[in-house]
Amino acid sequence: MSTPPPLDHPARLASGPDGPHALRPLLDTVLDALDSGRHARGGPLPVGGPDAVAARIRDAVGDVLPEHGDPDALRGLVHALAEGAADPADPLCAAHLHCPPLAVATAADLAVSALNPSLDSWDQAPAASELEALVTRTLAHEAGLADSVVTTGGTESNQLALLLARESHGGGVRLVCGANAHHSLPRAAWLLGLPEPVIVPAPSGTLDPAALHSALTDLGSSRGSVVVAATAGTTDAGLIDPLPEIAGLCAAHGARLHIDAAHGGGLLFSERHRDKLTGLEAAHTLTLDLHKLGWQPVAAGLLAVRHPRDLAVLHQRADYLNAGDDTEAGLPDLLGRSLRTTRRPDVLKIAVTLKALGRSGLGALVDQVCARAREFADLIHDHPGFELHDRPTISTVLFRPAGATDDAVATVRRALLTEGRAVLGRARLDDRLWLKATLLNPDTRTEDLATLLKLVEGSTPR
Template sequence: MSTPPLASGPEGPRALRPLLDTVLEALDSGARARGGPLPAGGPETVAARVREAVGEALPDQGDPHALRTLVHAFAEGAADPAHPLCAAHLHCPPLAIATAADLAASALNPSLDSWDQAPAASELEVLVAGALAREIYGDGETRPGSLETGGPGEHHLRGESRLPGGHGLFGESRLPGGHGLFGESRLPGEDGLCGEDGLCGEDGLCGEHGLCGEDGLCGEDGLCGGHRLSGESHLAGASRQAAEPHRAAARDLPGAPDSLITTGGTESNQLALLLAREVYGGSVRLVCGANAHHSLARAAWLLGLPEPAVVPAPAGTLDPTALDETLTRLPGPLLVAATAGTTDAGLIDPLPEIAARCAAHGARLHIDAAYGGGLLFSTRHRAALTGLDAADTVTLDLHKLGWQPIAAGLLAVKDPRDLTALRQRADYLNAADDTEAGLPDLLGRSLRTTRRPDVLKLAVTLKTLGRDGLGALVDQVCARAREFAALVHDHPGFALHAPPVISTVLFRPAGATDATVAAVRRALLTDGRAVLGRTRLDGRLWLKATLLNPATGPDDLAALLHLVAARRATLVEGHTPR
């Protein structure tokens, strides 16, 4: 057998072209064989088809037709998020432009753990991560449409967002001739981190003024301890009142917001808890709503943190009054996690009120905006995220309201000094003399070592569509959700839970038991006709339509509701299949 061709190198494109034709043909034939949003027959039927297609997973002799055979089986057995009746989860149909960019990332296979494995990708990550952080936090100037928190008990709302010439996603200015995403320095100073005022030194973190020492973390004036960004007053059990002056002094130093590219909300939330733990010197207690994503409690367990304090969310969102009582009662240090776009219903916690409570009690704030963060791109819907920039950290997923192939997550960080907790030294990747000679140090950008360049598809999408193009997609899916909710509301055979906040609609057949609701959903899955989610709110089970497909039209919405009504009619109450 001859040596299989490689994807890159001089012969890479020539080798890939016929293989891509095979893949595209198999995707098409598999989708036609499936015939709907999901393969019919249920788990056993699908598993049998896959086993038949695969045969022996590791044969002695290879099969030259394996690519066509397995891609066909993969597509035939897939849940296709681009089908208008596939609407169960926060599982978006990826844009063709992003998918094409992802092919280039796979072909060249850079690894973002050292500069010599990813020279262009490492710089692209800095540019895109900075641009998206500025989209949340601004660029250090007073930013319209945000909540500014100046300290305990001090906060105010700013006015309307997005004036012409305002600062935005693609750089320092939106006026003609302004700097863009791939333009000049995104921060003061030639090195992109610190200016020439002597506040910061050559490493972009600490300067010659004595506030910080040679390790870029702690100095000789007693503001910081010997091993962390924050000193001994932040050790577990220390009072947050004692900790706050030290943190406030540290935050007087210049530094622009940044973000880290992650695999999604789970990793971003875990990183947020880790950074909070390290800022406070070794321990912090999570305070979150009953509506919070399960990954937060799991991260607290994984990091060895105390049991989270769960605050009631009686209407599906965190109750600020109950939060205030909890923060008053518990000793610090505390990390409050709010949600902008709950998984169950797409609800947004009252962010300005929560930020005010955190400021008054000296608690750190993390906002999980994995779902709702995409509203930032929409002029129409951005105001729903007022208060987002008050958070110390923000989770964002662009494989939800960003139409990216998985994975495409981010963690935005208001104070980049918090990221010093991630610094590691491995001589084969970031030797000290290499770093001093100017080679970028990438190990502090993630908990992972090997990292694929997910940034490429993000950069291509942002540059191709711009904020207006992404905002239009957000507006479309939110509009479809409102239209579907109106259909449900006007149909005598259905009950609507509430008008949608983002693009999630909860509904159920009127008068049905929970067992019937569950049976209707499972029957549609087995039929392969429609994919709906489920959630439990207000003590009842609801069907969930999560509309993330901008190509879905009014006829598709009507067809979805008709399918649910027809399937319910075939089920006899009290004799529903399990």
């Protein structure tokens, strides 16, 4: 009979009777390496651009698969990753819908990694399967729908929404979406073999109802053969389509409505801002994504449905996972809850966050980032050296140096990235290039916003 290696050996298991004892010193190593890597980085992004970062990583890794193990591998590689990371918890890292995760959610994710359940059969994840059922129904009800399934994020949710539409109404179903829609929607139509999507103008950044009415009229009123995709929180500017008008047009034309609320869905938690999502409950399918405005570690997506029967098309039979007699005997069948087979219970971190913070706690975080965005917009508006695109709808602010060319705007952004001083995104609206600040850090302070403006100003060519 073999003897397990000592507790400090890297081949020790993370669970079982000795799991906590094996993990505890490793967690100290990881936390120390994260801290030392952050100090070595010194800012929101590593200095030097892609070539310099790649060189440092190659140097830190050395031989990827050495003949004999390196006892310092954990510390060294975590340090290298942290030193070369874009840190969404740094207030000057504000480019994307890339949130700093909550500590309580991250801790919950550790438990999932240690236990390693797989939600493809009940006997691999008994408690996790029930927890997922409870949480997904609760979140769907919060949006006015009936049920939801967990996904890897907005892209998978949008693809799944079109799959459900295709299976319910046939392969000729046509996607109609705004020019502001997320790129994953037309790509999903392509992947699923659907006809070429109809792209409706969005001249103000949101889908134009008059143009949608015209498109639906041109397509005819064959009930169920059209899926309209609206957006609640565009990627570029955080804008919300006129959902009630779009829902009314879908009802009048017999079209199915999908709403991509991957960005804006988190407004549901805020008493102050949830009215911006009026009309969400009219959706047949709804994309939500809590690793954006929900402060979850990636991944934390959901697809909610109005009619649970739509999910029946996902059902598959594999005797080793959901044999008929097992199902008849009461073992839950999990294969119809996802397009994936092996999948981790991402629901635990979501459940812990909902329970630990409650609606009011999550709502307060939403309110904080929205308030910071309004404050940043005020700073830009009052500064003669900058031009503000518009007031923020959620927490995205578009701006540019006054009088700058598009080439100059792009150059400013890349200079700040290369110097590791600030991380800003870019968006093209009104045929002009804008710098994009997506404020998802609730700890951002007024002085951080002022610093961000000063950095942009100092990097702008004169």
